[in-house]
Amino acid sequence: FSEFPLCQIWWLKYLTWPAAQAAALGDDGPVTMLTPKVGSLNGATRLTIQGEGFADANQFSLNGDSKEYGNSVLLVSDTRSIPCDVERDSTHSNQITCNTRTMPEDDFVVRVSIDGVPIPENNICYGYYKPYWCSFYPRSYRTPTIRSLIPLSGLPGTLITMEGHIFTNVYGSNTAKSSNGLDVRVLRSYAGGMPCELLYPNSDTLSLPDRQTYIVSSLNKLAMFQTYAEVTKVSPSVGSLEGGTILTIDGHFFDQTDYPATVLLGGLKCEILMVLHSINVKHFQYGLAGGRGLKMEMWNNSRPAQLDDVLTYNESRPGYSVQWMDSLTYTWPLEMDDFVARISGFVVPPETDNYTFYIMGDDRYALYFSKTGNPKDKVKIAYMNYVASSFFSYSTQKSETMRLEKGVPYYMEVLLQEYKIVASVAVGLFKEKSYFTAQQTPEAINEVQVLMASYDILNERQVLTFENWTAGEAVSEVQSITIISTCFELDSCGYTYYSLIYNSERTARLAVSASAEGVQNALNALWSIQPDTVHVTKVDTVQGSEYKITFNSKRGDFQTLSYETPDLDVNITVIELTKGKPNLETFTLQWGGVLSKPIGYGAPESEIRAALESMLAAECPRELQVQENNQVIYFRDYEDWYNGRGTRVLDSEAFCGRYSLKSPDILFQYTDWRSSGGDYGPIPLQTYGKLCFAYKGWLKGEIGLNFSYKDTSGYTNSATYMLTIPIKGGIV
Known part of the structure; x- marks a missing residue:
């Protein structure tokens, strides 16, 4: 019996051979050592490169920034090169000192250039491949x-x-x-x-x-x-309600390096007469935002029934204390129990945007907010009566999203009640716009967008309508081709060629002196002309050849033939002598530049369907016998046959036809069933000794053959042999 198992698909991998070590052992190279070997990923590691012949006199040239003067150092890995900044005052003819830049974790070899000329690699640590003594290894554990x-x-x-x-x-x-x-x-x-x-x-x-x-x-x-500035004194402390009072503001760290100084008094800008000395106040209004920071008031030994009661507390209540704080994240000392706190102040948005507030703490807490900036207009926007170590534990910890304006002070107030253990509170602010990503700071959240697309799949419908369709007598298309070339006069046209083109399909290469039969056979081989044929006659002239081409077809008008030739000394003229006329007994469809076979007028649906499907199929070569006979014992094109080996697919272009078999394990087995009935049985290899198949992909270069034979003693033996054959990758 015989079996033909399909060979396994395998992947080619690149092979890397060890590079030969180049050595210059005669003389010491100019670069002999680099220290230290390991350093920081964030740069600023001071490297010392030892060797000979480094630039000394030119390193302090007036054109010192030019790479053509002095020493320059590169640290080179397999994928990148990073400069190392040379310290010229610590460099001389036998030593270069440089500072590394920020670099990834990798293995780097030093490369040095002197006055713009790189030192050859065979003169760096004696030319060894990636030498340890001339390498630098930035690592996280040394950062x-x-x-x-x-x-x-x-x-x-x-x-x-x-x-x-x-x-x-x-x-x-x-x-x-x-x-x-x-x-x-x-x-x-x-x-x-x-x-x-x-x-x-x-x-x-x-x-x-x-x-x-x-x-x-x-x-x-x-x-x-x-950091921020500090105000220590404002004088005078009393002035006109109508404005115009000149104030002197004393303090520290009044800096205008990045931005000019601005002064707000009661939320209104003041005209600055002189920085650090005088400010002309045009107007003053009571009750608006003041300076930096928050006011934290506390009442010890207080247990209100409702947290909202703290809104009415004042400094006259027992256990009162007050202090300034700089953040809305605060944790009280462990020993403090049974108290309430009220934190008040203003928040000034840096940009006009949509903002959402969050609060968390221990034990009870609430957040109030005033959109007008007036404390009397505050409303509760977030709260929780239980301990929460996250802003996202309960829905009430989150406020509604609010549109806030840039530079406008908004009043807010935080209430907290502590029972036992540790008291804490934190207020978070989320704005929708950000200049940063989560990779830069944990305060940023990367936006995630989900794009969902839905569509309806509709089968296209086309209607063919034939109007005024009257059959008649057909007229054959006739065209002439005239070829002129100087090679005819020289009798040297054996190597002057051209090709004819019909419907984007080219004939085989034709000699300009080709016979009428040769041109006729070349045109009849074109699929776009079949199943029709052409008849060609030829007349030789002194300067060339004239061909008369008659299309033996009832389909009517044909496109005028075109041509191409690589020779400049060839002049080809194509003329339509007789315009073809169809008899209208058949018609031809064209789809994507592909012509169907002639379809009879009034043909049934099955014939039109078959014609359309044939336009989607690849034509099989004429040399391929597509049926089993005395010469071909086994043939499969997988168009209408399937044995379960592999997957019969339509979405990959077949060698011929429409279907192919994807990843089969066996091509043929003697138990396979004939279409005419019965199995094939063992195939005599003496009679059928050839196996032909088309494939797409990358196969291993061998085919497995399972066969049986009789030895000299008459015993029947079975064996499996792997036939090594040259199989190319791709489509064959």
């Missing part, structure tokens, strides 16, 4: 980090405590090593580009801030700490 910063705002000079991952307890020294043996030290600290003095050498210090340490300021900038 200082900042995890937290306390407080988040304050006056210039505020003591800031930073926590994170550091590598040294050395402060202010350029010589001593850290107690862990690393040559690492804290030399300086900056806040927004300004120096920050380190007060406690042994405290945590860091350089790469974690994402959660970034907040969005009112100026729509990412920040970790916010």
Whole structure:
């Protein structure tokens, strides 16, 4: 018996061979070592490159920024190159010092250029491939980090405590090593580009801030700490209600570096006469927003039945205290129990936008808001009577979305009642517009949009209507082709060619001196002319050839033949001598440039359907015998036969026909059933020794053959053999 199993589909993979190590062992190369080997992802690692022949005299040229002068350093990995900024005052002919930039975790090899000329790779660490001694490895485990910063705002000079991952307890020294043996030290600290003095050498210090340490300021900038000015005195303290009083405002840190100073008095702008000295107040109105911060009032030993009762409390009630606070996130000391608090102040939106407020705390809490800015107009917008450690635990913690205007002060008030354990409250503000993403700061939320599209699938319907359709006598189309070339006079036309084109289909290449039979056979081979034929006659001239082409067809008018030729010395003229006329017994449909076979007038639906489906099918080559006979014992085109091996598909273009078999496990098995009845049985390989099949994809270069044979002793044996054959990938 015989079986033909389909070979497994396999994927080609690129093979990488070890590169030969280039070595220059005769002389030392100019680059011999780079230290340190490991450093920070956030840059500022100071690298020392040792070698010989580095630029010395030219590095302080007047054109020092040009790459054509002095030394330049690149750190190169398999996918990127990043400059390393050279310290010229620490560089000489045998040493280059440079500072790394922010870079990803990767393996980098140093590359040095001197006066714009790169040092050859075979002169960097003796030409070894990715040499360890000339490589730099930025790693997260050697990157200082900042995890937290306390407080988040304050006056210039505020003591800031930073926590994170550091590598040294050395402060202010350029010589001593850290107690862990690393040559690492804290030399300086900056806040927004300004120096920050380190007060406690042994405290945590860091350089790469974690994402959660970034907040969005009112100026729509990412920040970790916010400073502000301080007002210490306003004089005079009494003035005219009609305005015009000149006030002197004393304080600290009045800075106009980024923006000009502005002064609001009672919510109204004042005309500034001189910064830090005089302000001309045009008007004063009582009861509007004041300076920065919030007012927090507390009443100890207080347990109101309703939290709203705290709205009526005043400073005359027992247990009263008051203090200023800078944030609407606050946690009271653990020992404080049985008290109520009221926090009041104004919020000024940085932009006109839609805003939503959230509140959470421990134990009872409520948020009031006034859209007019008048405290008397406040209403409760969010509350909760239970402990919540998230803004999203209960629906009442969230306010309705409100449209607020930029620069307008809105009054708000927070009430809190504490019973036992820890008291806390936090108010969150969400605005719809943002300049940042969640990858930049945890305060941002990435917008998620879901696009849902629905559509109706409608089968297209077309109606063919034949009007004034009267059959008559057909007239055959006749065209002439005249070919002129100097090769005829020279009797050298054996290598001068052209092709004829009908309905975008090209004939095989024709010699300009081709016989009438040759041109006739080439045109009759075109699918767009079949099943009709042409008859060609030829007349030779001194300058060329003249062909007369008669279309043996009743379909009527044919398109005028066109042509193409690669030779400039060929002139071809096509003329329609007789315009064809159909007998109207048949008609032809055209779809996407494809012509159907002639369809009889009045044909039934089945004939029209078959003609349309044939336009979607690929024609089989004439050399392929599409039926079983004495020469072909087994044939399958999968158009109307299926044995369950693989998947019969219509959505992939077939080699010929419309259907193909996707991923079959076996091509043929002796138990396969004939269409005429009965199985095929064993196939004698001596008689049928050829296997032909068309495939699409990437197959392994072998075909499995399971066969049986009789040995010299007369015994029947079975064997499986893998035939190695050259199979190309793609469509064959």
